[in-house]
Amino acid sequence: MSGSTKAPAAPFLITCSIMLATIMQALDTTIANVALPHMQGSLSATQDQVAWVLTSYIVAAAIMTPPTGFLSAKLGRKRLFVWSVVGFTIASMLCGIAGTLEQMVLFRLLQGVFGAALVPLSQSVLLDTYPKEKHGAAMAMWGVGVMVGPILGPTLGGWLTEYYNWRWVFFINLPFGILALMGILAFVPETEKDNKPIDFFGFALLGLAIGSLQMMLDRGELLDWFSSTEIVVEAVLAGLAFYMFVVHMLTHPHPFITPRLFKDRNLVTGLCFIFLVGIVLLATMALLPPFLQNLKGYPVITVGFVLAPRGIGTMIAMMLVGRMVGKVDTRLLILGGLLATAYSLWQMVGFNLDTDQYSIVESGVIQGLGLGFIFVPLSTITFSTLEPKLRTEAAGLFSLLRNIGSSIGISVVTAMLSENTQINHADIAQHVSPYNPMMQDGWIPQAWSLETARGLALLNGEVTRQAATIAYLNDFQFMMWVTLAAVPLLIFLRRPARSAGGPPAAAVVAD
DSSP: OGGGGSOTTHHHHHHHHHHHHHHHHHHTTTTTGGGHHHHHHHTTOOHHHHTHHHHHHHHHHHHHSTTHHHHHHHHOHHHHHHHHHHHHHHHHHHHHHOOSHHHHHHHHHHHHHHHTTHHHHHHHHHHHHSOGGGHHHHHHHHHHHHHHHHHHHHHHHHHHHHHTOTTHHHHTHHHHHHHHHHHHHHHOOOOOOOOOOOOHHHHHHHHHHHHHHHHHHHHTTTTTGGGSHHHHHHHHHHHHHHHHHHHHHHHOSSOSSOGGGGGOHHHHHHHHHHHHHHHHHHHHHHHHHHIIIIITOOOHHHHHHHHHHHHHHHHHHHHHHHHHBTTBOHHHHHHHHHHHHHHHHHHHHTOOTTOOHHHHHHHHHHHHHHHHHHHHHHHHHHTTTSOGGGHHHHHHHHHHHHHHHHHHHHHHHHHHHHHHHHHHHHHHHTTOSTTSGGGGSTTSOTTSOTTSHHHHHHHHHHHHHHHHHHHHHHHHHHHHHHHHHTGGGGGGOOOOOBOTTSSBOOOOSOO
Protein backbone atom coordinates (compact mmCIF):
# COMPACT_ATOMS: atom_id res chain seq x y z
CA MET A 1 0.00 0.00 0.00
CA SER A 2 1.22 3.43 -0.82
CA GLY A 3 0.33 4.69 2.64
CA SER A 4 2.70 2.22 4.28
CA THR A 5 5.76 3.98 2.91
CA LYS A 6 4.85 7.25 4.58
CA ALA A 7 4.84 8.46 8.16
CA PRO A 8 1.77 7.46 10.21
CA ALA A 9 0.09 10.78 9.42
CA ALA A 10 0.47 10.34 5.66
CA PRO A 11 -2.82 8.53 4.98
CA PHE A 12 -4.75 11.27 6.79
CA LEU A 13 -2.92 14.03 4.90
CA ILE A 14 -3.39 12.21 1.57
CA THR A 15 -7.10 11.92 2.32
CA CYS A 16 -7.44 15.63 3.14
CA SER A 17 -5.60 16.62 -0.03
CA ILE A 18 -7.59 14.52 -2.46
CA MET A 19 -10.90 15.26 -0.70
CA LEU A 20 -10.38 18.95 -1.41
CA ALA A 21 -10.01 18.12 -5.10
CA THR A 22 -13.06 15.82 -5.02
CA ILE A 23 -15.29 18.38 -3.32
CA MET A 24 -14.12 21.11 -5.73
CA GLN A 25 -15.10 19.03 -8.77
CA ALA A 26 -18.33 17.64 -7.27
CA LEU A 27 -19.59 21.09 -6.29
CA ASP A 28 -19.15 22.34 -9.85
CA THR A 29 -21.59 19.76 -11.23
CA THR A 30 -24.52 21.74 -9.75
CA ILE A 31 -23.24 24.98 -8.22
CA ALA A 32 -23.57 26.96 -11.48
CA ASN A 33 -27.19 25.94 -12.12
CA VAL A 34 -28.81 28.54 -9.88
CA ALA A 35 -26.53 31.29 -11.23
CA LEU A 36 -27.62 30.79 -14.87
CA PRO A 37 -30.28 33.55 -14.90
CA HIS A 38 -27.71 36.05 -13.59
CA MET A 39 -25.11 34.88 -16.13
CA GLN A 40 -27.71 35.22 -18.88
CA GLY A 41 -28.14 38.94 -18.23
CA SER A 42 -24.45 39.61 -17.65
CA LEU A 43 -23.34 37.80 -20.82
CA SER A 44 -26.25 39.05 -22.97
CA ALA A 45 -27.35 35.52 -23.84
CA THR A 46 -30.71 33.89 -24.53
CA GLN A 47 -31.98 31.05 -22.34
CA ASP A 48 -31.05 28.54 -25.05
CA GLN A 49 -27.55 29.98 -25.41
CA VAL A 50 -26.76 30.15 -21.68
CA ALA A 51 -27.70 26.47 -21.33
CA TRP A 52 -24.43 25.71 -23.16
CA VAL A 53 -22.62 26.80 -19.97
CA LEU A 54 -23.90 23.55 -18.42
CA THR A 55 -23.86 21.42 -21.56
CA SER A 56 -20.22 22.13 -22.45
CA TYR A 57 -19.04 21.08 -18.97
CA ILE A 58 -21.16 17.91 -18.85
CA VAL A 59 -20.16 16.72 -22.33
CA ALA A 60 -16.44 17.42 -21.84
CA ALA A 61 -16.36 15.71 -18.44
CA ALA A 62 -18.22 12.67 -19.78
CA ILE A 63 -15.88 12.21 -22.75
CA MET A 64 -12.71 12.64 -20.68
CA THR A 65 -13.68 10.34 -17.78
CA PRO A 66 -12.95 6.96 -19.51
CA PRO A 67 -9.32 7.89 -20.45
CA THR A 68 -8.44 8.36 -16.76
CA GLY A 69 -7.06 4.84 -16.40
CA PHE A 70 -4.91 5.05 -19.53
CA LEU A 71 -3.59 8.55 -18.77
CA SER A 72 -2.80 7.51 -15.20
CA ALA A 73 -0.77 4.54 -16.44
CA LYS A 74 0.97 6.60 -19.13
CA LEU A 75 1.82 9.73 -17.13
CA GLY A 76 1.80 8.43 -13.57
CA ARG A 77 -1.17 8.90 -11.27
CA LYS A 78 0.32 11.72 -9.19
CA ARG A 79 1.38 13.71 -12.25
CA LEU A 80 -2.08 13.35 -13.82
CA PHE A 81 -3.67 14.40 -10.53
CA VAL A 82 -1.46 17.50 -10.31
CA TRP A 83 -2.17 18.58 -13.89
CA SER A 84 -5.89 17.99 -13.42
CA VAL A 85 -6.05 20.15 -10.29
CA VAL A 86 -3.96 22.93 -11.85
CA GLY A 87 -5.98 22.91 -15.07
CA PHE A 88 -9.34 22.82 -13.27
CA THR A 89 -8.40 25.67 -10.94
CA ILE A 90 -7.10 27.89 -13.75
CA ALA A 91 -10.19 27.13 -15.87
CA SER A 92 -12.40 28.07 -12.88
CA MET A 93 -10.67 31.43 -12.58
CA LEU A 94 -11.08 32.01 -16.31
CA CYS A 95 -14.81 31.23 -16.00
CA GLY A 96 -15.05 33.82 -13.24
CA ILE A 97 -13.58 36.58 -15.42
CA ALA A 98 -15.28 35.56 -18.69
CA GLY A 99 -16.71 38.56 -20.51
CA THR A 100 -18.64 36.87 -23.32
CA LEU A 101 -20.74 33.75 -23.71
CA GLU A 102 -18.19 32.24 -26.10
CA GLN A 103 -15.42 32.64 -23.52
CA MET A 104 -17.59 31.14 -20.78
CA VAL A 105 -18.49 28.06 -22.86
CA LEU A 106 -14.83 27.54 -23.83
CA PHE A 107 -13.60 27.84 -20.23
CA ARG A 108 -16.38 25.53 -18.96
CA LEU A 109 -15.27 23.04 -21.61
CA LEU A 110 -11.73 23.22 -20.19
CA GLN A 111 -13.15 22.76 -16.68
CA GLY A 112 -14.83 19.56 -17.80
CA VAL A 113 -11.68 18.27 -19.55
CA PHE A 114 -9.43 18.80 -16.51
CA GLY A 115 -12.02 17.95 -13.88
CA ALA A 116 -13.10 14.61 -15.35
CA ALA A 117 -10.19 12.67 -13.80
CA LEU A 118 -10.43 14.13 -10.29
CA VAL A 119 -13.17 11.86 -8.89
CA PRO A 120 -11.91 8.49 -10.25
CA LEU A 121 -8.31 9.39 -9.34
CA SER A 122 -9.29 10.26 -5.78
CA GLN A 123 -11.19 6.99 -5.41
CA SER A 124 -8.26 4.99 -6.75
CA VAL A 125 -5.73 6.77 -4.49
CA LEU A 126 -7.84 6.14 -1.39
CA LEU A 127 -8.25 2.44 -2.18
CA ASP A 128 -4.48 2.09 -2.53
CA THR A 129 -3.67 4.24 0.53
CA TYR A 130 -5.68 2.22 3.05
CA PRO A 131 -5.57 -1.54 3.78
CA LYS A 132 -8.56 -3.56 2.63
CA GLU A 133 -10.19 -3.73 6.07
CA LYS A 134 -10.36 0.11 6.08
CA HIS A 135 -11.76 0.49 2.56
CA GLY A 136 -15.25 1.09 3.96
CA ALA A 137 -14.09 4.06 6.01
CA ALA A 138 -12.03 5.35 3.08
CA MET A 139 -15.02 5.17 0.73
CA ALA A 140 -17.13 6.96 3.34
CA MET A 141 -14.73 9.90 3.31
CA TRP A 142 -14.59 9.88 -0.48
CA GLY A 143 -18.36 9.62 -0.74
CA VAL A 144 -18.87 12.74 1.37
CA GLY A 145 -17.32 14.81 -1.40
CA VAL A 146 -18.90 12.96 -4.32
CA MET A 147 -22.45 12.77 -2.93
CA VAL A 148 -22.73 15.87 -0.77
CA GLY A 149 -21.08 18.19 -3.31
CA PRO A 150 -23.93 18.04 -5.86
CA ILE A 151 -26.53 18.26 -3.07
CA LEU A 152 -25.07 21.35 -1.41
CA GLY A 153 -24.01 22.94 -4.72
CA PRO A 154 -27.33 24.74 -5.40
CA THR A 155 -27.48 26.01 -1.79
CA LEU A 156 -23.94 27.42 -1.89
CA GLY A 157 -24.38 28.70 -5.44
CA GLY A 158 -27.62 30.47 -4.53
CA TRP A 159 -26.06 32.08 -1.44
CA LEU A 160 -22.96 33.30 -3.33
CA THR A 161 -25.05 34.64 -6.20
CA GLU A 162 -27.54 36.36 -3.89
CA TYR A 163 -25.07 38.06 -1.57
CA TYR A 164 -21.98 38.47 -3.75
CA ASN A 165 -21.89 37.83 -7.50
CA TRP A 166 -22.33 34.86 -9.82
CA ARG A 167 -18.60 35.02 -10.58
CA TRP A 168 -17.84 33.85 -7.03
CA VAL A 169 -19.42 30.53 -7.95
CA PHE A 170 -16.16 29.92 -9.85
CA PHE A 171 -13.72 31.97 -7.75
CA ILE A 172 -14.49 29.80 -4.71
CA ASN A 173 -12.52 26.98 -6.36
CA LEU A 174 -9.21 28.89 -5.99
CA PRO A 175 -8.52 28.14 -2.28
CA PHE A 176 -9.69 24.52 -2.72
CA GLY A 177 -7.40 24.10 -5.73
CA ILE A 178 -4.31 25.62 -4.10
CA LEU A 179 -4.64 23.56 -0.90
CA ALA A 180 -5.33 20.37 -2.86
CA LEU A 181 -2.31 20.97 -5.10
CA MET A 182 0.03 21.55 -2.15
CA GLY A 183 -1.18 18.39 -0.43
CA ILE A 184 -0.94 16.19 -3.53
CA LEU A 185 2.57 17.40 -4.31
CA ALA A 186 3.70 16.78 -0.74
CA PHE A 187 1.99 13.52 0.22
CA VAL A 188 0.54 11.51 -2.69
CA PRO A 189 3.01 8.86 -3.96
CA GLU A 190 3.69 8.36 -7.65
CA THR A 191 2.83 5.11 -9.42
CA GLU A 192 4.79 3.16 -11.99
CA LYS A 193 4.26 4.09 -15.63
CA ASP A 194 2.99 1.68 -18.26
CA ASN A 195 4.05 1.90 -21.90
CA LYS A 196 0.84 0.33 -23.19
CA PRO A 197 0.06 1.90 -26.61
CA ILE A 198 -3.00 4.12 -26.78
CA ASP A 199 -5.98 2.98 -28.80
CA PHE A 200 -6.86 6.31 -30.43
CA PHE A 201 -9.59 4.81 -32.60
CA GLY A 202 -11.28 3.19 -29.60
CA PHE A 203 -11.13 6.44 -27.65
CA ALA A 204 -12.59 8.35 -30.61
CA LEU A 205 -15.49 5.89 -30.91
CA LEU A 206 -16.27 5.96 -27.19
CA GLY A 207 -15.92 9.75 -27.06
CA LEU A 208 -18.30 10.12 -29.99
CA ALA A 209 -20.82 7.76 -28.38
CA ILE A 210 -20.72 9.49 -24.99
CA GLY A 211 -20.67 13.01 -26.43
CA SER A 212 -23.62 12.31 -28.74
CA LEU A 213 -25.61 10.70 -25.92
CA GLN A 214 -24.98 13.60 -23.56
CA MET A 215 -25.92 16.16 -26.23
CA MET A 216 -29.12 14.24 -26.97
CA LEU A 217 -30.07 14.06 -23.29
CA ASP A 218 -29.19 17.67 -22.56
CA ARG A 219 -30.97 19.21 -25.56
CA GLY A 220 -33.79 16.72 -26.04
CA GLU A 221 -36.38 18.53 -23.94
CA LEU A 222 -35.55 21.89 -25.53
CA LEU A 223 -35.89 20.52 -29.09
CA ASP A 224 -38.94 18.29 -28.46
CA TRP A 225 -36.94 15.07 -28.61
CA PHE A 226 -37.25 12.91 -31.74
CA SER A 227 -39.29 15.44 -33.66
CA SER A 228 -35.94 17.24 -34.04
CA THR A 229 -33.46 16.17 -36.72
CA GLU A 230 -30.55 17.07 -34.40
CA ILE A 231 -31.76 14.67 -31.69
CA VAL A 232 -32.31 11.85 -34.20
CA VAL A 233 -28.80 12.31 -35.62
CA GLU A 234 -27.28 12.35 -32.12
CA ALA A 235 -29.16 9.19 -31.14
CA VAL A 236 -28.04 7.34 -34.27
CA LEU A 237 -24.43 8.49 -33.79
CA ALA A 238 -24.45 7.40 -30.13
CA GLY A 239 -25.84 3.93 -30.92
CA LEU A 240 -23.63 3.29 -33.94
CA ALA A 241 -20.44 4.55 -32.30
CA PHE A 242 -21.04 2.50 -29.16
CA TYR A 243 -21.69 -0.67 -31.20
CA MET A 244 -18.47 -0.11 -33.17
CA PHE A 245 -16.58 0.55 -29.92
CA VAL A 246 -17.72 -2.75 -28.38
CA VAL A 247 -16.74 -4.71 -31.49
CA HIS A 248 -13.39 -2.89 -31.63
CA MET A 249 -12.74 -3.49 -27.92
CA LEU A 250 -13.29 -7.23 -28.29
CA THR A 251 -11.05 -7.57 -31.36
CA HIS A 252 -8.20 -5.08 -30.79
CA PRO A 253 -4.97 -6.44 -29.20
CA HIS A 254 -4.62 -3.36 -26.94
CA PRO A 255 -8.15 -1.89 -26.58
CA PHE A 256 -8.90 1.43 -24.95
CA ILE A 257 -10.83 -0.30 -22.13
CA THR A 258 -9.51 -3.61 -20.80
CA PRO A 259 -12.17 -6.27 -21.56
CA ARG A 260 -11.28 -8.41 -18.54
CA LEU A 261 -12.74 -5.68 -16.35
CA PHE A 262 -16.15 -7.02 -17.30
CA LYS A 263 -15.30 -10.53 -16.10
CA ASP A 264 -15.46 -9.25 -12.52
CA ARG A 265 -19.02 -9.87 -11.38
CA ASN A 266 -18.93 -7.34 -8.54
CA LEU A 267 -17.67 -4.59 -10.82
CA VAL A 268 -20.34 -5.20 -13.47
CA THR A 269 -23.09 -5.36 -10.85
CA GLY A 270 -21.71 -2.24 -9.16
CA LEU A 271 -21.77 -0.35 -12.47
CA CYS A 272 -25.45 -1.26 -12.93
CA PHE A 273 -26.16 -0.18 -9.35
CA ILE A 274 -24.41 3.17 -9.59
CA PHE A 275 -26.25 3.90 -12.84
CA LEU A 276 -29.59 3.54 -11.01
CA VAL A 277 -28.31 5.50 -7.99
CA GLY A 278 -27.26 8.28 -10.38
CA ILE A 279 -30.82 8.51 -11.69
CA VAL A 280 -32.25 9.11 -8.21
CA LEU A 281 -29.39 11.29 -6.90
CA LEU A 282 -29.60 14.25 -9.26
CA ALA A 283 -33.10 13.76 -10.71
CA THR A 284 -34.60 14.48 -7.30
CA MET A 285 -32.47 17.60 -7.00
CA ALA A 286 -33.60 18.66 -10.47
CA LEU A 287 -37.27 18.39 -9.48
CA LEU A 288 -37.43 19.79 -5.95
CA PRO A 289 -36.13 23.36 -6.54
CA PRO A 290 -38.68 24.23 -9.28
CA PHE A 291 -41.43 22.47 -7.29
CA LEU A 292 -40.67 24.59 -4.22
CA GLN A 293 -40.05 27.84 -6.13
CA ASN A 294 -42.69 27.75 -8.86
CA LEU A 295 -45.55 25.95 -7.12
CA LYS A 296 -45.02 26.68 -3.42
CA GLY A 297 -43.53 30.15 -3.93
CA TYR A 298 -40.36 29.68 -1.86
CA PRO A 299 -37.53 32.20 -2.46
CA VAL A 300 -34.25 30.71 -3.67
CA ILE A 301 -32.52 31.08 -0.28
CA THR A 302 -35.34 29.23 1.49
CA VAL A 303 -35.16 26.45 -1.10
CA GLY A 304 -31.46 26.07 -0.37
CA PHE A 305 -31.98 25.81 3.38
CA VAL A 306 -34.87 23.35 3.01
CA LEU A 307 -32.81 21.05 0.76
CA ALA A 308 -29.51 21.31 2.67
CA PRO A 309 -30.50 18.75 5.38
CA ARG A 310 -30.56 16.11 2.66
CA GLY A 311 -26.79 16.49 2.39
CA ILE A 312 -26.46 16.40 6.17
CA GLY A 313 -28.33 13.07 6.18
CA THR A 314 -25.90 11.72 3.61
CA MET A 315 -22.87 12.78 5.64
CA ILE A 316 -24.25 11.20 8.82
CA ALA A 317 -24.99 7.95 6.98
CA MET A 318 -21.51 7.81 5.47
CA MET A 319 -19.84 8.28 8.83
CA LEU A 320 -21.98 5.53 10.36
CA VAL A 321 -21.74 3.03 7.52
CA GLY A 322 -17.98 3.54 7.16
CA ARG A 323 -17.62 1.88 10.58
CA MET A 324 -20.09 -0.88 9.74
CA VAL A 325 -18.57 -2.08 6.45
CA GLY A 326 -16.68 -5.29 7.17
CA LYS A 327 -18.72 -5.98 10.31
CA VAL A 328 -22.15 -6.23 8.70
CA ASP A 329 -22.94 -7.94 5.39
CA THR A 330 -22.41 -5.21 2.78
CA ARG A 331 -25.47 -6.34 0.85
CA LEU A 332 -27.70 -5.80 3.90
CA LEU A 333 -26.38 -2.25 4.24
CA ILE A 334 -27.17 -1.55 0.59
CA LEU A 335 -30.65 -3.10 1.00
CA GLY A 336 -31.32 -0.86 4.00
CA GLY A 337 -30.24 2.16 1.98
CA LEU A 338 -32.47 1.23 -0.95
CA LEU A 339 -35.50 0.76 1.30
CA ALA A 340 -34.88 4.07 3.10
CA THR A 341 -34.52 5.90 -0.24
CA ALA A 342 -37.70 4.27 -1.58
CA TYR A 343 -39.56 5.20 1.63
CA SER A 344 -38.49 8.85 1.30
CA LEU A 345 -39.76 8.93 -2.29
CA TRP A 346 -43.03 7.35 -1.11
CA GLN A 347 -43.31 10.24 1.36
CA MET A 348 -42.72 12.69 -1.48
CA VAL A 349 -45.54 11.09 -3.49
CA GLY A 350 -47.81 12.42 -0.73
CA PHE A 351 -46.65 16.02 -1.12
CA ASN A 352 -49.20 18.72 -1.97
CA LEU A 353 -49.26 22.51 -2.17
CA ASP A 354 -49.95 22.71 1.59
CA THR A 355 -47.08 20.43 2.66
CA ASP A 356 -45.05 22.14 5.39
CA GLN A 357 -41.28 22.61 5.42
CA TYR A 358 -40.78 20.02 8.18
CA SER A 359 -42.20 17.25 5.98
CA ILE A 360 -39.94 18.28 3.09
CA VAL A 361 -36.89 18.33 5.37
CA GLU A 362 -37.85 14.98 6.92
CA SER A 363 -38.12 13.20 3.57
CA GLY A 364 -34.86 14.82 2.46
CA VAL A 365 -32.94 13.64 5.54
CA ILE A 366 -34.29 10.08 5.14
CA GLN A 367 -33.33 10.09 1.46
CA GLY A 368 -29.87 11.41 2.32
CA LEU A 369 -29.43 8.64 4.90
CA GLY A 370 -30.57 6.05 2.34
CA LEU A 371 -28.22 7.25 -0.38
CA GLY A 372 -25.33 7.30 2.08
CA PHE A 373 -26.02 3.71 3.12
CA ILE A 374 -26.06 2.69 -0.55
CA PHE A 375 -23.05 4.60 -1.83
CA VAL A 376 -20.32 3.67 0.67
CA PRO A 377 -20.81 -0.13 0.78
CA LEU A 378 -21.45 -0.18 -2.97
CA SER A 379 -18.18 1.68 -3.65
CA THR A 380 -16.39 -0.79 -1.38
CA ILE A 381 -17.80 -4.08 -2.67
CA THR A 382 -17.63 -3.04 -6.35
CA PHE A 383 -13.81 -2.96 -6.23
CA SER A 384 -13.30 -5.67 -3.60
CA THR A 385 -12.60 -8.50 -6.05
CA LEU A 386 -10.75 -6.44 -8.67
CA GLU A 387 -7.02 -6.47 -9.41
CA PRO A 388 -5.42 -3.33 -7.87
CA LYS A 389 -3.78 -2.31 -11.16
CA LEU A 390 -7.23 -2.10 -12.79
CA ARG A 391 -8.75 0.12 -10.10
CA THR A 392 -8.11 3.51 -11.73
CA GLU A 393 -9.63 2.36 -15.03
CA ALA A 394 -12.59 0.81 -13.21
CA ALA A 395 -13.06 3.95 -11.09
CA GLY A 396 -13.34 5.96 -14.30
CA LEU A 397 -16.12 3.68 -15.54
CA PHE A 398 -17.81 3.89 -12.12
CA SER A 399 -17.88 7.71 -12.29
CA LEU A 400 -18.96 7.64 -15.95
CA LEU A 401 -21.96 5.37 -15.27
CA ARG A 402 -23.02 7.53 -12.32
CA ASN A 403 -22.92 10.66 -14.50
CA ILE A 404 -24.74 9.03 -17.42
CA GLY A 405 -27.38 7.73 -15.00
CA SER A 406 -27.83 11.26 -13.68
CA SER A 407 -28.14 12.70 -17.20
CA ILE A 408 -30.67 10.08 -18.27
CA GLY A 409 -32.60 10.46 -15.01
CA ILE A 410 -32.89 14.22 -15.33
CA SER A 411 -33.95 13.95 -19.00
CA VAL A 412 -36.57 11.28 -18.30
CA VAL A 413 -38.20 13.00 -15.30
CA THR A 414 -38.17 16.36 -17.09
CA ALA A 415 -39.86 14.87 -20.16
CA MET A 416 -42.38 13.01 -17.97
CA LEU A 417 -43.10 16.22 -16.05
CA SER A 418 -43.86 18.16 -19.21
CA GLU A 419 -46.02 15.42 -20.76
CA ASN A 420 -47.94 14.58 -17.57
CA THR A 421 -48.63 18.25 -16.86
CA GLN A 422 -50.36 18.53 -20.24
CA ILE A 423 -52.30 15.30 -19.73
CA ASN A 424 -53.36 16.25 -16.21
CA HIS A 425 -54.37 19.74 -17.36
CA ALA A 426 -56.65 18.24 -20.01
CA ASP A 427 -58.17 15.80 -17.51
CA ILE A 428 -58.89 18.49 -14.92
CA ALA A 429 -60.05 21.11 -17.45
CA GLN A 430 -62.79 18.85 -18.80
CA HIS A 431 -64.51 19.09 -15.40
CA VAL A 432 -64.46 22.90 -15.43
CA SER A 433 -67.96 23.58 -16.69
CA PRO A 434 -70.97 25.64 -15.55
CA TYR A 435 -72.88 22.33 -15.56
CA ASN A 436 -70.58 20.77 -12.95
CA PRO A 437 -72.40 21.01 -9.57
CA MET A 438 -69.07 21.58 -7.80
CA MET A 439 -68.62 24.82 -9.72
CA GLN A 440 -71.79 26.11 -8.06
CA ASP A 441 -70.54 25.48 -4.50
CA GLY A 442 -69.96 28.42 -2.22
CA TRP A 443 -66.28 27.58 -1.66
CA ILE A 444 -65.38 28.49 -5.24
CA PRO A 445 -63.77 31.98 -5.20
CA GLN A 446 -65.82 34.56 -7.04
CA ALA A 447 -62.69 35.60 -8.93
CA TRP A 448 -62.85 32.23 -10.74
CA SER A 449 -65.85 33.33 -12.71
CA LEU A 450 -66.57 31.46 -15.93
CA GLU A 451 -68.27 34.57 -17.26
CA THR A 452 -65.21 36.84 -17.53
CA ALA A 453 -61.85 36.60 -19.29
CA ARG A 454 -60.01 37.41 -16.06
CA GLY A 455 -61.89 34.68 -14.20
CA LEU A 456 -61.10 32.12 -16.88
CA ALA A 457 -57.40 33.11 -16.83
CA LEU A 458 -57.21 32.76 -13.03
CA LEU A 459 -59.01 29.45 -13.16
CA ASN A 460 -56.71 28.17 -15.90
CA GLY A 461 -53.71 29.20 -13.81
CA GLU A 462 -54.97 27.16 -10.86
CA VAL A 463 -55.72 24.16 -13.09
CA THR A 464 -52.17 24.35 -14.49
CA ARG A 465 -50.76 24.57 -10.95
CA GLN A 466 -52.66 21.49 -9.80
CA ALA A 467 -51.80 19.60 -13.00
CA ALA A 468 -48.09 20.34 -12.50
CA THR A 469 -48.28 19.22 -8.85
CA ILE A 470 -49.70 15.85 -9.86
CA ALA A 471 -47.01 15.53 -12.54
CA TYR A 472 -44.27 16.09 -9.93
CA LEU A 473 -45.81 13.40 -7.73
CA ASN A 474 -45.85 11.02 -10.72
CA ASP A 475 -42.12 11.63 -11.15
CA PHE A 476 -41.43 10.90 -7.47
CA GLN A 477 -43.37 7.67 -7.79
CA PHE A 478 -41.40 6.69 -10.90
CA MET A 479 -38.12 7.19 -9.03
CA MET A 480 -39.44 5.11 -6.12
CA TRP A 481 -40.00 2.18 -8.51
CA VAL A 482 -36.54 2.69 -10.06
CA THR A 483 -35.02 2.44 -6.58
CA LEU A 484 -36.92 -0.75 -5.76
CA ALA A 485 -35.97 -2.22 -9.16
CA ALA A 486 -32.32 -2.18 -8.02
CA VAL A 487 -33.01 -4.59 -5.11
CA PRO A 488 -32.74 -7.82 -7.18
CA LEU A 489 -29.20 -6.82 -8.23
CA LEU A 490 -28.06 -7.61 -4.68
CA ILE A 491 -28.09 -11.35 -5.40
CA PHE A 492 -25.29 -10.86 -7.95
CA LEU A 493 -22.90 -9.17 -5.51
CA ARG A 494 -20.34 -11.53 -4.03
CA ARG A 495 -18.85 -10.99 -0.58
CA PRO A 496 -15.03 -10.78 -0.56
CA ALA A 497 -13.33 -13.91 0.76
CA ARG A 498 -11.94 -13.72 4.29
CA SER A 499 -8.36 -14.50 5.02
CA ALA A 500 -7.93 -16.89 7.96
CA GLY A 501 -8.38 -14.93 11.16
CA GLY A 502 -8.09 -11.68 9.32
CA PRO A 503 -10.14 -8.99 7.63
CA PRO A 504 -11.96 -9.44 4.31
CA ALA A 505 -9.61 -9.98 1.41
CA ALA A 506 -10.26 -9.79 -2.29
CA ALA A 507 -11.77 -12.90 -3.74
CA VAL A 508 -9.39 -14.53 -6.15
CA VAL A 509 -11.71 -17.15 -7.58
CA ALA A 510 -12.53 -16.45 -11.20
CA ASP A 511 -16.16 -15.74 -12.07
